[in-house]
Amino acid sequence: MDLNDACRVLTTQQPDCFDRIAAIYDQMDAAYTVVARHYGFVCQGCEDNCCLTRFRHHTLMEYAYLQWGFAGLDADLRREIRTRSDDYRLSLQVAEGANQAFRHWCPLNFEGRCRLYAFRPMICRLHGLPHILRHPARGLIQGPGCHILEQDCQGVRPRPLDRTALYKALAGLEQTIRQGTGCKAPVGLTVAEMILAFPEA
Ligand code: SF4
Numbered sequence: 001m002d003l004n005d006a007c008r009v010l011t012t013q014q015p016d017c018f019d020r021i022a023a024i025y026d027q028m029d030a031a032y033t034v035v036a037r038h039y040g041f042v043c044q045g046c047e048d049n050c051c052l053t054r055f056r057h058h059t060l061m062e063y064a065y066l067q068w069g070f071a072g073l074d075a076d077l078r079r080e081i082r083t084r085s086d087d088y089r090l091s092l093q094v095a096e097g098a099n100q101a102f103r104h105w106c107p108l109n110f111e112g113r114c115r116l117y118a119f120r121p122m123i124c125r126l127h128g129l130p131h132i133l134r135h136p137a138r139g140l141i142q143g144p145g146c147h148i149l150e151q152d153c154q155g156v157r158p159r160p161l162d163r164t165a166l167y168k169a170l171a172g173l174e175q176t177i178r179q180g181t182g183c184k185a186p187v188g189l190t191v192a193e194m195i196l197a198f199p200e201a
Pocket of ligand 1: 052
């Protein structure tokens, strides 16, 4: 079963998974807000912007939710986003082939605004803040904030975002839907690659 077959199964047989991921995303947004407020940090966009960064996303659940949001856009906008996604994919192929740094606007970013903001993947919600993760095998993993935060918030008492429960919640949901659908296909796609993989309406 491929990713799109699994999405069809989810829509008909496990529709509550979409409410469950929305609730997990709400928890992520709330956790982000608490920590950002602590630092007095407001993301104004910069070259470290998540929308310019090549992130690959790894869960079927995020793929399915983004696909669901994408299907709700009007046909002209979907076409434009697919064209942008194709440009993104070609630029990425060239950059990766030449082992060059890659900066490219995500195809969903229109003049600084995400066209699928409510459906954006996890890392778009958590990027930029100092964080910790209590990994079952690797122990405590710590990550810094983006360079703007590190520069502007020097001297602020450290209060990293603990991603542990958030990752666990998403991993638990992923396990449930993988078992329910039987889909073993990996994801590992950028937003552009996901969009190009979605079925054409
Ligand atoms: S999905 Fe939205 S928030 Fe995430 S990188 Fe793309 S435009 Fe930015």
